[in-house]
Amino acid sequence: MYKERIQQLVSILKEKNLYGYLVFSSDYHSSEYIVDYFKARAFLSGFTGSAGTLLVTIRGSYLWTDGRYFIQAEQQLKESGVQLMKMGEVKTPTLIEFLKQDMQENEQLAFDAKVATYQFVKNLKQEIKGISLKLDEDLVSLIWKDRPSLPLQPIVELKEHLTGESIASKLEKVRTCMKDIQYHLLSSLDDIAYLFNLRGKDIPYNPVFLSYALISHSKACLFIDEQKVSLEIKQSLEAQGVTLLPYEKIYSILKTLTGSILLDPNKINYALYVCIDKSVKIFKSENPTTLMKAIKNPVEIENTKRIHLQDGVAFCKFMIAFKKQMKNQTSSELQAQDLLESFRKEQKDYLEPSFSIICAYQENAAMMHYSATLQSNKTIRNEGLLLIDSGGQYLGGTTDITRTLVLGSLSKEAKYHFTLALKSHIALASVCFLRGCRGISLDILARKPLWDVGLDYKCGTGHGVGYMLNVHEGPNSFRYNMNPNFISAELKEGMITTNEPGIYLENQYGIRHENEMLTVFSHQNEYGEFLKFEPITYVPFDIDGIDASLLTSQEKQWLNNYHQMVYEKISPYLNDQEKETFKEYTKELY
Known part of the structure; x- marks a missing residue:
C-alpha cells in the first residue's frame, strides 16, 4: 500500500519534471500534533511518529527523524521502502546537506509552502544558493482521494476563575512588547488560544482550534471559521475588542498591510510570509505570548x-x-x-x-x-x-x-x-x-x-x-x-x-x-x-x-x-x- 503511494508520487514528479517533494509533519500552524487532514507523511510512508520529514525524489525516498523514533521508524517504514535517516548520527547528513549533495543542476524541489515554516525555507535558500523551488504544490491531494476535511468543532470560552487574567490584560502586555511595531501576526494555535481565553477541539489531545490572529495597537482580529463560534461567544469577544474574520482571509489581509510587523519565524508558514509586502519592515522574534503563557x-x-x-x-x-x-x-x-x-x-x-x-x-x-x-x-x-x-x-x-x-x-x-x-x-x-x-x-x-x-x-x-x-x-x-x-x-x-x-x-x-x-x-x-x-x-x-x-x-x-x-x-x-x-x-x- 505505502510502496504504491510512493510510486504514484514519483510518477507525478516525473510528469511535472520535478526532482523531489518534501512532506512535513506539520499543519499550517507549525503544530506538533495535527488533525487527520495534515497526516500526509503517515499516509505516504506509514510512519506515525510526531516528528519527521519525508523526501520523495525521482531517485529514492528518505525520512529524517530523531532518536525518539529510530526503532519505531525502522519497523513502520519496512512496507514503504523509504530509507530511514537517523538525525544526529555522525554519518547521517541533515536534510539540507543531503539535498545539496543529491540535487543536480536545473532540478527543482517542490513542497506546499503552507506547511513549511519561514525559517526552514530561509535556511534552505541560504544553504543551497540558487536552489530552484516550487512552493505552491499540494501533490498529496492528487493521490489521497478520500482525504479528511478540516475540522469544525465548536470553541469554548474560559472565564477568569480558570484563566486568572482577562483578554484585555493579555492584549495590553502583547502591545507593550510590540512597542512601536504596528502589527503582530500570530499563527501558533496554543498562543492564540491562550491570548483569547478560548479552547477548542480541532486537534486530538490539544484543546486548540485552527485560527490566525493579527494584533495592532487599536484592534485584535481573530481569523476563524465562524461555524465554530456561538453567538454568545462572538458577542463576548466583540465586547472585549476582538473582531472575527474568516479563517482563510488572513492571506489577503496580510497583502494590504503597510508599516511594520512582528512575527516568530519558527511559527509562521512561508506562504504567510510571502504575502507580506516587501515595503513592510519585519521584526523577527519569539511571540510575546510564548513566555507569557509559560x-x-x-x-x-x-x-x-x-x-x-x-x-x-x-x-x-x-x-x-x-x-x-x-x-x-x-x-x-x-x-x-x-x-x-x-x-x-x-x-x-x-x-x-x-x-x-x-x-x-x-x-x-x-x-x-x-x-x-x-x-x-x-x-x-x-x-x-x-x-x-x-x-x-x-x-x-x-x-x-x-x-x-x-x-x-x-x-x-x-x-x-x-x-x-x-x-x-x-x-x-x-x-x-x-x-x-x-x-x-x-x-x-x-x-x-x-x-x-x-x-x-x-x-x-x-x-x-x-x-x-x-x-x-x-x-x-x-x-x-x-x-x-x-x-x-x-x-x-x-x-x-x-x-x-x-x-x-x-x-x-x-x-x-x-x-x-x-x-x-x-x-x-x-x-x-x-x-x-x-x-x-x-x-x-x-x-x-x-x-x-x-x-x-x-x-x-x-x-x-x-x-x-x-x-x-x-x-x-x-x-x-x-x-x-x-x-x-x-x-x-x-
Whole structure:
C-alpha cells in the first residue's frame, strides 16, 4: 500500500519534471500534533511518529527523524521502502546537506509552502544558493482521494476563575512588547488560544482550534471559521475588542498591510510570509505570548495543583489495582491503559487524555513513543517492567506523568537500570540554582549518573507543559545540546517543566521516571537569588524496582520526603484497603 503511494508520487514528479517533494509533519500552524487532514507523511510512508520529514525524489525516498523514533521508524517504514535517516548520527547528513549533495543542476524541489515554516525555507535558500523551488504544490491531494476535511468543532470560552487574567490584560502586555511595531501576526494555535481565553477541539489531545490572529495597537482580529463560534461567544469577544474574520482571509489581509510587523519565524508558514509586502519592515522574534503563557499565574498554579491531585488519585488507584491484579492473572497493554483511563474518568474535572498514552511492556518500552495497537498489543505477565506515560486534560490544567511499574521478578541488571534512572531524576529534582539558569545549564545533572557508566537517552530530559493546552510547550526545557529550533529559556518562577530521564535497551525494556516540576523561589543571600523545583506530580515511584544500596543518603532523604508528601496528599481519597497497600508503596527506604 505505502510502496504504491510512493510510486504514484514519483510518477507525478516525473510528469511535472520535478526532482523531489518534501512532506512535513506539520499543519499550517507549525503544530506538533495535527488533525487527520495534515497526516500526509503517515499516509505516504506509514510512519506515525510526531516528528519527521519525508523526501520523495525521482531517485529514492528518505525520512529524517530523531532518536525518539529510530526503532519505531525502522519497523513502520519496512512496507514503504523509504530509507530511514537517523538525525544526529555522525554519518547521517541533515536534510539540507543531503539535498545539496543529491540535487543536480536545473532540478527543482517542490513542497506546499503552507506547511513549511519561514525559517526552514530561509535556511534552505541560504544553504543551497540558487536552489530552484516550487512552493505552491499540494501533490498529496492528487493521490489521497478520500482525504479528511478540516475540522469544525465548536470553541469554548474560559472565564477568569480558570484563566486568572482577562483578554484585555493579555492584549495590553502583547502591545507593550510590540512597542512601536504596528502589527503582530500570530499563527501558533496554543498562543492564540491562550491570548483569547478560548479552547477548542480541532486537534486530538490539544484543546486548540485552527485560527490566525493579527494584533495592532487599536484592534485584535481573530481569523476563524465562524461555524465554530456561538453567538454568545462572538458577542463576548466583540465586547472585549476582538473582531472575527474568516479563517482563510488572513492571506489577503496580510497583502494590504503597510508599516511594520512582528512575527516568530519558527511559527509562521512561508506562504504567510510571502504575502507580506516587501515595503513592510519585519521584526523577527519569539511571540510575546510564548513566555507569557509559560509563566503560570497564581490562579493557574492553584488550579494545576488541584487537578494534579485528581490525576494522582487516579494513577495511584490504578497502580494499586493493577499490581494486585497481576499477582494472579495476565493482562495486556490495551487492557492496562483502558483501566487507567477508567480511573481518570472518575475524576470530576477530567476531560480527555493530553496525548496518546504510551503503555509499553518489556521490549516495547524501548520505543520511547510506542503506542499499543490491536496488532502490537502485548500480553502482560507477572514479571518484568511496564512503562506507562500518560496524562490528562482537566478543567484546570494539563498533566503528564510516567511511571515504570515492576510486575514481579526483575533481573539484577534491570533493577540497576531502574535505580540509575531514578538517581538521574533525583539529581535534577533536588537542585537549587541561581536565578538566570537555563534548562541547558541543568540538563547534565540528570545525565551524569548515566554518562558515568556510558549510557544516555536520545531525547531531551524535559519540556514545558501548557495550562489546559499542549502537553509539550516552550520555551522552557531541559536538553544538553544547542539547537536553533529549541530556545533554552531562562527558568523563571511559575514555569512548569517535566523531569523524565530514562534508559532504553532495544529488545529488552525501557525505563522512564517522569514528574512535572514547578519552578519556585528558594532563598536569597549575598550571591543572589536561588530557585528550586517543587514536584507537582503526586504518585510514588515503584520501590519494588529500587536497589536502595545504590542510593546516597541525600537521595534516600529526597525520595522518602517525596513519598511522605504523596501519601499525605493521596491517602485521604483511598479506601481502607487501598490505604494499607499505599502505605507499603510509600514506605521509607533505609
